[in-house]
Amino acid sequence: MIIIGELINASRKAIKAAIEAGDGAAIQKVAVDQAEAGADYIDVNAGIFVGKESEYLKWLVETVQQVTDKPCAIDSPDPAAIEAALSVHKGTPMINSISLEKERYEKLMPIIAGTDMKVIALCMSDAGMPQTVEDRMKIADELVGGLLRNNVAVANIFVDPLVQPVSVDSTFGVEFVNAIEQIVKTFPGIHTACGLSNISYGLPSRKFMNQTFMTMAIAKGLDGAIINPLDQKMMANIIAAEALAGKDNFCMNYLKAFRAGVIV
Numbered sequence: 001m002i003i004i005g006e007l008i009n010a011s012r013k014a015i016k017a018a019i020e021a022g023d024g025a026a027i028q029k030v031a032v033d034q035a036e037a038g039a040d041y042i043d044v045n046a047g048i049f050v051g052k053e054s055e056y057l058k059w060l061v062e063t064v065q066q067v068t069d070k071p072c073a074i075d076s077p078d079p080a081a082i083e084a085a086l087s088v089h090k091g092t093p094m095i096n097s098i099s100l101e102k103e104r105y106e107k108l109m110p111i112i113a114g115t116d117m118k119v120i121a122l123c124m125s126d127a128g129m130p131q132t133v134e135d136r137m138k139i140a141d142e143l144v145g146g147l148l149r150n151n152v153a154v155a156n157i158f159v160d161p162l163v164q165p166v167s168v169d170s171t172f173g174v175e176f177v178n179a180i181e182q183i184v185k186t187f188p189g190i191h192t193a194c195g196l197s198n199i200s201y202g203l204p205s206r207k208f209m210n211q212t213f214m215t216m217a218i219a220k221g222l223d224g225a226i227i228n229p230l231d232q233k234m235m236a237n238i239i240a241a242e243a244l245a246g247k248d249n250f251c252m253n254y255l256k257a258f259r260a261g262v263i264v
Helices: 013-021 024-037 053-065 079-086 102-112 133-149 172-186 196-200 206-220 232-244 249-259
Strands: 002-009 041-045 072-075 094-100 118-125 157-160 224-227
Touching (some): 002 013, 053 072, 094 102, 196 206
Parallel strands (some): 002 041
16 A cells, blocks of 8 residues: 555644744654655645745655655645646655646646656546546546556556545445446556545544545555555554455565554
């Protein structure tokens, strides 16, 4: 499982305050904590700062990379902000994300084309949010096809079928996990990813719901997630689910996690 640590997001009060104060130490602690907990990428998002997003996103990348060698997932729909962040990023980042929304697609594709960057391909278009497997597959087919034609390797593409709250529509959970299964079958070698926590929006015991949903998604082929890696129960569920799904040869990762006290 490729873990994208979600905690450096300006929509969180503590992160917003740290960015506004230029408190690099606070940002760096969150970055290091996530890396040590198992994050493969550190997501950075400054999207609430209209007019200053490029400046702050660039600062976040520089600040994070001073204390960890984990690459960043540059989280913005604004190509200008992404370019600013890329200008200072060391190594190979992840772009979070391109979609089939016309303006976003046309401005981001030239930035991604022909590079070795990882990219999250979000199943959203100008028609709105997809609701069924068929809706998601139609968008995924166009997105993946466009990325491949622009010389992005299939192994660098992470399709995000878009999680929506099951409290709004009882079919949203099963449609999502079935879309994961179909995407993996249709595009051999591709990755999948999602921001999973939206599934439990509006419900009590959200962490429990999220953890259960994660195991369902892994069983269908999910191999990337934008989550809080400091959630030890979530991380334990991921390890156990991968072992049960046949993605952990001889349960070595499971046994290693047990010995480390991650699984009790």
